[in-house]
Amino acid sequence: MRKTIYDIARAARVGIGTVSRVFNDHPRVAEETKRRVLKVARRLNYSPHPHARRLAKQKSFTVVAVVPSFSSYFFVEILQALHDGLRHYDYDLLLSGLDYPQQTHLSLARVLDEQRADGALVLSLPIMRDLRNVLEAAKIPLVLVDTYDPAFNSVSSDNVHGAFLATQHLTKLGHKRIGMIAANTSSPPARDRLKGFKKALAEHKINLRPEWVKISRSHKLDGFTYEAGYQLMQAFMEMNSRRRPTAYFVSSDVQVVGALRAIEEAGLRCPEDIAIFGYDDIVPAEHYGISTIRQQIGEMGKSAVALLMERVTNGESKVVHRRYEPQLVIRRTCGTTQGSRSASNGSFE
Amino acid sequence: MRKTIYDIARAARVGIGTVSRVFNDHPRVAEETKRRVLKVARRLNYSPHPHARRLAKQKSFTVVAVVPSFSSYFFVEILQALHDGLRHYDYDLLLSGLDYPQQTHLSLARVLDEQRADGALVLSLPIMRDLRNVLEAAKIPLVLVDTYDPAFNSVSSDNVHGAFLATQHLTKLGHKRIGMIAANTSSPPARDRLKGFKKALAEHKINLRPEWVKISRSHKLDGFTYEAGYQLMQAFMEMNSRRRPTAYFVSSDVQVVGALRAIEEAGLRCPEDIAIFGYDDIVPAEHYGISTIRQQIGEMGKSAVALLMERVTNGESKVVHRRYEPQLVIRRTCGTTQGSRSASNGSFE
DNA sequence: CTGAAAGCGCTTACAG
């Protein structure tokens, strides 16, 4: 039979209040009493009933993570980081998956309504009006991860800057003809990466050719998929080789893998014929030798949890934005300095 | 302020017991009363407090999933399936990740001890003695997913048969020289796939050459990784081309991706020079054109949840084993019938 | 069919 606080109290010859205080690290319990209670508790293999505790404390000791999708490397990694972080706080992680992004606010509203969570982590979702209303109505701490909205705490990565770095690197290698494969711009990261790309071209006085920027319209993971990368690169491959880019910034590594496939099928090689720069540094990126931008996912996860827990436990309420700097990871696919070829090619431009 | 059952009772002019009965679908409540209560509840936006309910009912309405690792496609997909399935039952899914497989039994013991779950789903773990003890001691329903042990309910896929089908397909294409890249045999699926491979060779009277079976010793995901596939295939590539297999059964698609890379680096092509058969049908497999074995992951997840919930809610207790038949998915990498080449090659053996 | 009351296992002011 499960042991209760009464069993411990009896065996330790104290009142139940004292047992409770011991387990709640109440400051005013005599050392001696505390020791005795803990000893008995251990002997009887006691642990407080979580739901009773939650009811009495009027707290759920649970955090919800609202995730748009399970099936991408990024989410798996960030989820893992969040899960690990939460362990230190003895909080449970409740997953709230979404079938349709449109229902985010509904599913979240329900969770918050039922007071099933003391805090929320909202991943990668564009903050639309419906969602913002729910979030503002919910009087619980929350932090946005991988998105940004001035009104809420957030931990995000500077996608504009990351894309800028990647593109700039391509220019430094001597490329003048640079294209981009972008994800659906309904996704904030996709939008920012496109922005960073444009910014880098502008800053290096390289002409932006509209036909050299191909944007996925897919709604499946907002085009952050193999298929999207493959198809868009195929479109490039169909262009006359003298009239297409020599280098490409691709908005995610998953897309790069698809793109590489298209390049190979076109009988070309990367990086010999075509330079590629990706984004995300997903696990397999190393193996493919993809030059990419690393987001500090583990750090972001830890930081998001810490931020949230400060608010949940200390009642801290100032809105904070933490922005992580992405890092360049140079590997094979971007190639090395364009020698004479770039010079001559460049002169055509 | 949060509404309680008392608010509803007062507004609906009934006792709190009646309100409770309405929300618990108690059979003997007058239709008229029920309607009135529900109407008021809706108006006041009431929903029962989950923890109070759990405390009073002495049930956690939660299921734990013990997962060895987040970072693989397989787990993500199975998790997604479990999560979806659980929704229909209004049960929460509690994740219990593991840092070290060795502590599985400890982390599980803790959860069960604290009565934080009414049932458990244990994924892909080899059932060792420690774990078996914990599971047997826990008097809660549980089902094994993707593993098998005679003592517990299980939903698994017939890995022996899947590997058999894959290997047999290679023989049917005319291959006589067939090798295998296997994962660490400490993993039950890895072991079974190796077994199925051997069985198919035996049945088709093809000689098993020990040096043509390369087994990963990695502990990282038991060798179900890009790296393992890459390295083992590299080892094959270093063999004299006349003395190595013309076809390979690889124990997972992730490994295939690594293997393809090694093949490419060796200046060979798949399927023209080398035929490959994978396993798992992970999302990107389609894109690579990997011929593979599909496990019915979605089905398995649904079925596991259903099995568990029958036990949790109906108290059903017979031990049941559900085995899913894997399916052949023929794509590019295994090539087509070996023409004259296979004939002549075959004659060397 | 329905209400009043005890109980689920804790927490926490209030006295002392």
Add this chain to the structure above:
DNA sequence: CTGAAAGCGCTTACAG
């Protein structure tokens, strides 16, 4: 420092 008691929001025999 510590005990007795009320309260957290439900559920469920027990009467009626």
